[in-house]
Amino acid sequence: MNRYDHSKIEPKWQKHWEVKKLNHAREDSTKKKFYALIEFPYPSGDGLHVGHIRSNTAMDVVARKRRREGFEVLYPIGWDAFGLPTENFAIKTGIQPEIVTKKNTDTFRRQLKSLGFSFDWSREINTTDPKYYKWTQWIFLQMLKKGLAYKKKMEINWCPKDLIGLANEEVIDGCCERCGTKVEKKEKEQWMLAITQYADRLDKDLDLVDYLPRVKTQQRNWIGKSEGAEINFKIVGNDTVVKIFTTRPDTIFGATYIVLAPESLYAQELVAQAENTIEVAQYIQDVKSKTDIERTSADKEKTGVELKGVRAISPGTGEEIPVYVADYVLAHYGTGAVMAVPAHDERDAAFAKKYGLPVKHVVESLSTLSEGPDAVKPGLPFVERDAAVCIVRHWSEEKYLMSFYRANGWKGFIVGGLEGGETPAIAGTREIHEESGYKNARFVRDVGVLHSQFFHQVKAVNRSAHFKVAYFELADGERDEMSEDEKKLHEVVWLSEGEVEKAMNREDIQLAWKFFKKGPCFTGEGILVNSGKFNGKNSTEVKKEITESVGGTWVTKFKLRDWVFSRQRYWGEPIPVVHCEQCGVVPVPEKELPIQLPKVKNYKPTETGESPLAAIEKWVNTKCPQCKGKAKRETDTMPNWAGSSWYYLRYADSKNKKEFASIKNLKYWTPVDWYNGGMEHTTLHLLYSRFWHKFLYDQGLVPTNEPYQKRTSHGLILAEGGEKMSKSKGNVVNPDELIKVVGADTLRVHEMFMGPFDQAIAWDTNTIAGSRRFIERIWALHTKVGESQNTQIDSLMQKTIKKVSTDIEEMRFNTAISALMIAVNDLEKETTISKENYEILLGLVAPFAPHVADELWSLLKNKKSIHLAPWPIFDEKRVVEGSGKIVVQINGKMRATFEAPPGTGDKELEELAKKLPEVGKWIEGKNIAKVIVVKGRVVNIVLI
């Protein structure tokens, strides 16, 4: 056999591995286990995507390496087969989803097998198999039992033309994806899962697992934990109390009104008490009829309406303040009501500005310089001083007067002390004249107040300055000469807005400018004022104290919302409950599971928006398990996230008829050691399955707190133009064709070599030739195997073992292949290669190109598969120290290289370097300041 023919080799070895059950995982093994997992595919009609191949190959490489390292490896596969595309296909064609699913999974199975993935096919699962979804339903019942599943009225997206409820992803720009009709909102009772009860643990336990940092942060942001205070605001004249949530209880003395979310219970309750009930009710109605996009679009102007005659008592000041209903407050977060502090919250500021509401400042900024010559000197006392900061506009141009102080390099505005209770208007006018000579400055307005602590170099004291920022305009350019003293201290310049922003080099001055340009809304930490007994204190430090003083409580809130678990669809797991006229919602007894999907003729939802199951009377009408009276089955089905929330557990014991998986098997296999999947699943699937797992853990049904020990993510493969691959764009790459032409091994190698595994990359069919050549070269090398002794080659192969081994662990597959290519290039130059070195090469290539590796391995008269051979072990003793090439730098620039035996002393290297002619011409007649020698690598000669 001489020619490399992938079309013969690949099916041959695939069959061989299957017959020998090479990839079957055994839980009775005495070996240490390793559970490798990829996200099981949705078997779409498009067939396998090159993206699937990328992540499957990656974990296949890891799994194959682990087996050879002596682990008992579970690398399973199955089908996440419930879902919309199949159902929509059924609606359109009338073909049963089961039949479509069967056809699609057959295609996927054939394709995956043709790629030689080392899946344990004996554990194959399918979420649409009643033997599987029996347990999905069973887990739901356990949640129902524990009160984690409940019903709630929710709004769904409703297409009035297709008469169908739409998932969010089916709504494009507020319109139905398929018919373009504007989507309406419709209220429906929906099943919910209380994932929020696990919010804190889902956040905290991220500390226990080894996930990609970006996965962790994305989950943390999604969960959105934040701490704050709940504080009651009494409504004047009756018993109503509005509880608000705030993370800034320290600003409570600045609350000038409160705001209720339109959908909140508070709004519903208080609308009747308002003098303008009709107006408010109309506003609430208007908000409801808006689409999500209209409501949340980027920088939409805030709207709202006052509840006239309704007043709340601010618990800090005891003052009566107005009550508004406005859609910038969300009903589902916090308590659905907020106190508005326009002085210290940007949103409240915008709203207050629009509706002319009062602004009360209660926190003043305090910046303390801690770096540079003006940094506060510890130990020195502070000298307090009131001062005006003067922002001065040019008389004819859009320019502002800045003052550059010579002593400390401070670039700011003209500052002058306020003597004996002066106003900034008076003091400012005087100081502008004194410091710049300009005579006709006119005070326009106060801008804001801020405090600053720094070391005053001229006065040699720590200064605690209270800056009152004021805005002036010059009437004309009339000016006196600046005094010599002033000229020594600073110079004044006119700068445009952009130049001002670039020039300012102190935090306090930047804030002064921000107040001037954008209004004095200050959202930072600072000193309290106008806050009764809390005046002068640090705003952050007294948060809890203030909360307590107004009778509030300190609480933790989450952005995460409960999971809407109902779908008004056919192709999903039926929710296993019945609705009894007598007993209400009754769970189906566990022994009656699974509740199977009945066969139907029409897969379209009913006109009332219920799932098509509602039309199957024989199925719907049933008896109540409790009272045996008339009852109707729940016709909602589960979302396709349900089956995928626990599938990794089923793999541990996929044939079990008594339990979803035996605890014995779970104890052996779980947690999943390494789970690779897409970033797009970070906040849904990954979080949902962590939630289910924790629930099962709490019931004692699984042995671990977390399902996945390690989580990594692959980058997407895009079409050649860089867009997403999609059937509609016609840019999908067909793997069958590629496998036929270049072979599975080449395709696998190519996908690993394309680029960094975790980054998105555009497909490029042209470059695949390089991967094919690589394999052909490995093939050709087998004719060179013979007697050979070459320590250089031995060393190279040892280094390659090390590089490939660590690169696989870090998922740097592209550089692993690159190292193998380098090895092949060097081996090609030899006339003979030792069997040992060739076997090392094959051993390292095997996880990437398993078929050709096994074929060549057998040509070397090995009886057992290469995939049963131990993973090559790096032997440091056989590594020959590098050739001893030393780089000579002059002032850090490479000028020459020379050879020196490894272990040459530093001094000797220096002397050798100096003797080189290329070096001599640089150092001749120059003084050498010093010479730096990096052991065995660099000699850097530094000239003066």
Added chain:
RNA sequence: GCCGAAGUGGCGGAAUUGGUAUACGCACACGACUCAAAAUCGUGCGGGGAAACCCAUGAGAGUUCAAGUCUCUCCUUCGGCACCA
């Protein structure tokens, strides 16, 4: 707006973690083989320059004997979240 990742040849991308920038592959050019082509093999391949050398890792500063790598500022691109009080 906030959070995260990244900017290196014609292209995909390397760089022992601060020590020869452009490994490996693709494309391209030339040569060998061939009647010819493909395949294969060999050589070359960041820019400027005859050369000595000089310039180059998004831009600008800084630290260092030495910076793609560290620090700061800015620009661009891609992801995620988006009125979360």
